[in-house]
Amino acid sequence: TFLENVIGHEKFKTNQYTTRFIDETPELFQGAKRRDRATKLLTFVADVTVNGHPEVRGRALPNPEAAEPVPPRFEAPIEAGTRQKLEQLGPAGFAQWMLGEKRVLVTDTTMRDAHQSLLATRMRSFDIVAAADAYARGMPELLSLECWGGATFDVAMRFLTEDPWERLHEIREKAPNILLQMLLRGANGVGYANYPDNVVKFFVRRAAAGGIDLFRVFDALNWIENIKPGIDAVASEGKLAEAAVCYTGDILDAQRAKYSLKYYVDLAKELERSGAHIIGIKDMAGLLKPAAARVLFKALKNEIQIPIHFHTHDTSGIAAASVLAAVDAGVDAVDAAIDSLSGLTSQPCLGSIVEALKGSERDTGIDPGVVRKLSFYWEAVRNQYRAFESELRAGASEVYLHEMPGGQFTNLKEQARSLGLESRWHEVAQTYADVNRLFGDIVKVTPTSKVVGDMALAMVASGVTAEDVENPDKDVAFPDSVVQLFRGDLGQPPGGWPKALQAKILKGQTPYTERPGALMKPADLEAIRAEAAQKIGKTPADISDDDLASYIMFPKVYTDFQRMQDLYGPTSALPTPVYFYGLKAGDEVMVDLEKGKTLVVLCQAIGDVDEEGQVKVFFELNGQPRIIKVPNRS
Ligand SMILES: N[C@@H](CCCCNC(=O)CCCC[C@@H]1SC[C@@H]2NC(=O)N[C@@H]21)C(=O)O
Ligand SMILES: N[C@@H](CCCCNC(=O)CCCC[C@@H]1SC[C@@H]2NC(=O)N[C@@H]21)C(=O)O
Numbered sequence: 125t126f127l128e129n130v131i132g133h134e135k136f137k138t139n140q141y142t143t144r145f146i147d148e149t150p151e152l153f154q155g156a157k158r159r160d161r162a163t164k165l166l167t168f169v170a171d172v173t174v175n176g177h178p179e180v181r182g183r184a185l186p187n188p189e190a191a192e193p194v195p196p197r198f199e200a201p202i203e204a205g206t207r208q209k210l211e212q213l214g215p216a217g218f219a220q221w222m223l224g225e226k227r228v229l230v231t232d233t234t235m236r237d238a239h240q241s242l243l244a245t246r247m248r249s250f251d252i253v254a255a256a257d258a259y260a261r262g263m264p265e266l267l268s269l270e271c272w273g274g275a276t277f278d279v280a281m282r283f284l285t286e287d288p289w290e291r292l293h294e295i296r297e298k299a300p301n302i303l304l305q306m307l308l309r310g311a312n313g314v315g316y317a318n319y320p321d322n323v324v325k326f327f328v329r330r331a332a333a334g335g336i337d338l339f340r341v342f343d344a345l346n347w348i349e350n351i352k353p354g355i356d357a358v359a360s361e362g363k364l365a366e367a368a369v370c371y372t373g374d375i376l377d378a379q380r381a382k383y384s385l386k387y388y389v390d391l392a393k394e395l396e397r398s399g400a401h402i403i404g405i406k407d408m409a410g411l412l413k414p415a416a417a418r419v420l421f422k423a424l425k426n427e428i429q430i431p432i433h434f435h436t437h438d439t440s441g442i443a444a445a446s447v448l449a450a451v452d453a454g455v456d457a458v459d460a461a462i463d464s465l466s467g468l469t470s471q472p473c474l475g476s477i478v479e480a481l482k483g484s485e486r487d488t489g490i491d492p493g494v495v496r497k498l499s500f501y502w503e504a505v506r507n508q509y510r511a512f513e514s515e516l517r518a519g520a521s522e523v524y525l526h527e528m529p530g531g532q533f534t535n536l537k538e539q540a541r542s543l544g545l546e547s548r549w550h551e552v553a554q555t556y557a558d559v560n561r562l563f564g565d566i567v568k569v570t571p572t573s574k575v576v577g578d579m580a581l582a583m584v585a586s587g588v589t590a591e592d593v594e595n596p597d598k599d600v601a602f603p604d605s606v607v608q609l610f611r612g613d614l615g616q617p618p619g620g621w622p623k624a625l626q627a628k629i630l631k632g633q634t635p636y637t638e639r640p641g642a643l644m645k646p647a648d649l650e651a652i653r654a655e656a657a658q659k660i661g662k663t664p665a666d667i668s669d670d671d672l673a674s675y676i677m678f679p680k681v682y683t684d685f686q687r688m689q690d691l692y693g694p695t696s697a698l699p700t701p702v703y704f705y706g707l708k709a710g711d712e713v714m715v716d717l718e719k720g721k722t723l724v725v726l727c728q729a730i731g732d733v734d735e736e737g738q739v740k741v742f743f744e745l746n747g748q749p750r751i752i753k754v755p756n757r758s
């Protein structure tokens with residue numbers, strides 16, 4: 125075209141000509157105001173270059189000396205793995221296959237729980253998907269890659285302006301031979317409230333269609349009624365239903381009789397009877413100690429005829445010992461995180477567990493050299509997320525007091541910090557334990573852990589003590605989430621809610637004990653699709669089933685996300701340093717929009733703020749000069 129010929133001409137090749145040419149002939153560029161993806165992306169890059177990104181503002185910067193993340197390239201072909209095994213055998217057959225394996229089967233949690241626990245769930249699809257091929261070729265022995273669900277679904281849209289479904293589809297495509305695993309919060313889906321059964325069913329259908337093979341289904345109160353619909357939904361998709369029992373208390377401590385060995389074995393038997401293919405022990409706070417692990421897994425292996433999968437966190441610093449004790453006691457599968465994203469509130473160290481079992485009859489068969497190469501990649505990635513690192517640098521036996529789940533520990537500390545309570549963290553932790561006792565000693569995992577956290581922060585911030593809460597004559601303001609919990613909105617704890625406190629909290633409201641999902645009328649999915657379309661100015665036909673699932677789970681987050689997409693385009697294609705910190709004059713970056721469509725973006729100069737408070741950023745896009753104006757937001 126005219127532009128390419130004129131601009132492309134030799135004399136315009138160098139910057140100052142290009143810039144002058146544009147300034148002297150602005151009318152040429154007005155017409156080119158096409159809002160294509162490249163222009164939208166440049167708008168984002170210009171915006172973050174000028175204004176920074178809210179998520180990292182004022183936070184620690186990546187170490188500029190650290191290595192760039194380069195995913196290891198293994199030459200091995202992608203050989204059949206557990207995904208093919210499931211396709212051949214079906215879920216029940218696959219479970220039998222697991223029982224027959226002498227080796228310990230390993231789940232790598234790096235793509236989900238590890239960064240949820242260590243980096244506030246902020247890892248982007250760009251870095252996660254880039255590792256998938258290396259796992260497929262280098263670590264085909266894995267049972268599964270835990271890569272979806274939990275907080276990742278919400279955070280992707282809310283803070284990272286990217287689509288969680290796109291992440292799932294891309295991992296699926298790059299690692300076609302390993303089971304993909306997600307964490308499903310039972311009746312809460314990937315949200316924080318209870319949804320009608322048809323919503324959970326719809327979500328599971330979309331997740332299965334998108335590539336999830338193994339669904340770990342749990343309930344935040346271990347309430348079986350709330351787990352069953354999840355098991356049924358997963359089984360009806362022909363996928364693996366791992367019904368998870370959340371571990372709390374201490375089966376060897378007589379003071380914690382409510383959560384005894386019998387409690388856990390009975391729960392596991394009931395879940396097996398309910399059609400689970402695998403039983404998960406979800407030790408979300410890392411409370412299961414080595415001696416207790418030996419007792420628990422021995423009992424489970426005696427009483428249960430389907431495989432047992434152990435998930436724990438290393439907050440206390442003793443998780444690897446508990447995993448090895450569980451292995452000795454016959455557990456079939458264990459979760460671990462890649463070395464450079466393991467430990468503390470994350471899972472125990474995958475490479476060390478592999479080495480510890482090397483040569484034993486339960487040898488995992490995983491190549492330590494591959495572990496090291498992947499760990500080096502993830503270490504370089506982790507550096508780019510320095511902004512989200514927590515203060516926790518050492519094991520904390522305090523976890524046996526407060527019993528906070530790994531993922532919450534760092535988030536609650538952040539919340540306390542934002543409330544100016546950082547220096548009183550140990551009071552918050554003690555109050556968290558007091559609240560648990562007041563609530564009758566409940567399982568604390570999303571969303572019940574959030575309710576306990578809300579209450580603990582409210583008490584510390586307002587100086588309300590546990591005695592005040594228990595005192596029927598002392599008026600106490602309870603957070604909404606506490607009222608909803610005691611009303612029955614999240615289900616029933618073993619033995620029900622403490623009656624006196626429930627009466628004080630509900631102030632005359634009538635609690636209910638039925639399963640919330642059973643009381644809700646089915647959601648009208650097509651009506652909701654139309655509502656979503658109307659909210660973002662599109663037609664129902666524009667709202668895919670995955671969009672609809674996102675909207676149902678998080679309506680406001682979804683519509684905000686769509687607005688960001690309309691404004692900024694596919695920001696998920698940007699390398700992480702560019703996404704969070706933008707470019708400096710002279711920087712050039714390649715952006716693979718899709719196969720064979722690469723944008724070469726050169727940032728030439730950043731102008732000054734003009735009288736309208738706008739800033740011009742000068743780029744070259746695939747060699748063509750482009751000027752983008754963005755507001756100065758500071
Ligand atoms: N606290 C709210 C959620 C807050 C929404 C946070 N959203 C984001 O972080 C993504 C939006 C990016 C804004 C872009 S980044 C480049 C440019 N710089 C800016 O300052 N703004 C734009 C909740 O919890 O819901
Ligand atoms: N992934 C590629 C990276 C090599 C960079 C290739 N790109 C260029 O040389 C930039 C100019 C060509 C991009 C063309 S311009 C017309 C079309 N529209 C676009 O947006 N991009 C292409 C590799 O591995 O080689």
Ligand SMILES: [Zn+2]
Nearest residue numbers: 237408437530
């Ligand atoms: Zn976990």
